[in-house]
Amino acid sequence: EAAQKDGYDTFMLKEIYEQPHVIQETLRGRIIEDKIVLDELQDIDFKDYNKVYFVACGTAYHATLCGSQVLERTTKLPVNTMVASEFRYNDPLIDKHTLAIFVSQSGETADTLAALRLAKEKGATTIAIANVLGSTISRDADYVLYTCAGPEIAVASTKAYTTQLVLLILLAYYVAQVLEKNIDHELIDQLNTIPQYVENILNDHAIFENYAKMLENLHDAYFIGRSLDYASVLEGALKLKEVSYVHADAYVAGELKHGPIALIEEGSVVIAVATQPHIAAKTMSNIQETIARGANVILLTTHGEEVKNVENTYYLPDVSPTLQSILVAIPLQFIAYYTACIKGCDVDKPRNLAKSVTVE
Ligand code: G6P
Numbered sequence: 269e270a271a272q273k274d275g276y277d278t279f280m281l282k283e284i285y286e287q288p289h290v291i292q293e294t295l296r297g298r299i300i301e302d303k304i305v306l307d308e309l310q311d312i313d314f315k316d317y318n319k320v321y322f323v324a325c326g327t328a329y330h331a332t333l334c335g336s337q338v339l340e341r342t343t344k345l346p347v348n349t350m351v352a353s354e355f356r357y358n359d360p361l362i363d364k365h366t367l368a369i370f371v372s373q374s375g376e377t378a379d380t381l382a383a384l385r386l387a388k389e390k391g392a393t394t395i396a397i398a399n400v401l402g403s404t405i406s407r408d409a410d411y412v413l414y415t416c417a418g419p420e421i422a423v424a425s426t427k428a429y430t431t432q433l434v435l436l437i438l439l440a441y442y443v444a445q446v447l448e449k450n451i452d453h454e455l456i457d458q459l460n461t462i463p464q465y466v467e468n469i470l471n472d473h474a475i476f477e478n479y480a481k482m483l484e485n486l487h488d489a490y491f492i493g494r495s496l497d498y499a500s501v502l503e504g505a506l507k508l509k510e511v512s513y514v515h516a517d518a519y520v521a522g523e524l525k526h527g528p529i530a531l532i533e534e535g536s537v538v539i540a541v542a543t544q545p546h547i548a549a550k551t552m553s554n555i556q557e558t559i560a561r562g563a564n565v566i567l568l569t570t571h572g573e574e575v576k577n578v579e580n581t582y583y584l585p586d587v588s589p590t591l592q593s594i595l596v597a598i599p600l601q602f603i604a605y606y607t608a609c610i611k612g613c614d615v616d617k618p619r620n621l622a623k624s625v626t627v628e
Pocket of ligand 1: 325326327328372373374375380424425621625
């Protein structure tokens, strides 16, 4: 096992550091000049569809929350994003004009597989995004796209998540391209630079290790974000609770005043993500509301945003806001990882959790 860890203390850490490489692998051959190439889907006539469902569980669900927003914006097709265990029991409105996309690292999650079968029965065209070659989901779906993350051993998903984000963004832009929508070619260009940016963020690990010290003696942590940043904070909070057992919740920043702010007191830690320029100023003002009530804030944002009174601010590289979802995952993974290490938790095998949930 030590040999498999390649000199890292844990599989989770090894997998965090593999991200530049596996993102590169997931992009390989899929961007040619400024065109997205997904030959696996060339037989689909996207004009036949009037709505899209995204379905997944756990971390993969958080990836779909980002991917579905991007697809809706680029293609103008209405999207629905659902946790698989809800989808299968809620009589989803599906017919032959529905495209249903299922995301699963293992390709074996029972609820996601059952949801896929239901969508097929109701006539949808199904696409699986999977990591494990030949997994059940990849055999059952009409079409399959693979993330190229390689084997993910740690229970807490890291590299599978970021490669899912990359592939979902590629998919959104691919569909837009086929439907002849206006496309942000700069974003497609920037996708190729993401592995290098991820590498740069990995080199800042000591900063996030310091942030983790703020969480060591706390029972609760609060994550806030808006728009795509909300998907990111949901995943950040899940990562923290999975590996460090710190109770963490993620809130749409605009909802703070409708309840969660009642919990903020002297010494609370708020982890805020504000990478979306059209809405960052609003999140900044929510941050001030928590500071006024005694919170210590960790802020992950981009240059150009006006930041006041936040000592612990990390600036992400300057790329398209859509791609920040990939980059901001890295600091959030590190914060969870180091918090778990400081607390002496078994990072790779958190209590009560399984890598793949093959029972309902
Ligand atoms: C389990 C794992 C999570 C994972 C989820 C969905 O809960 O612990 O890390 O996100 O299942 O798994 P899948 O293989 O379908 O992506």
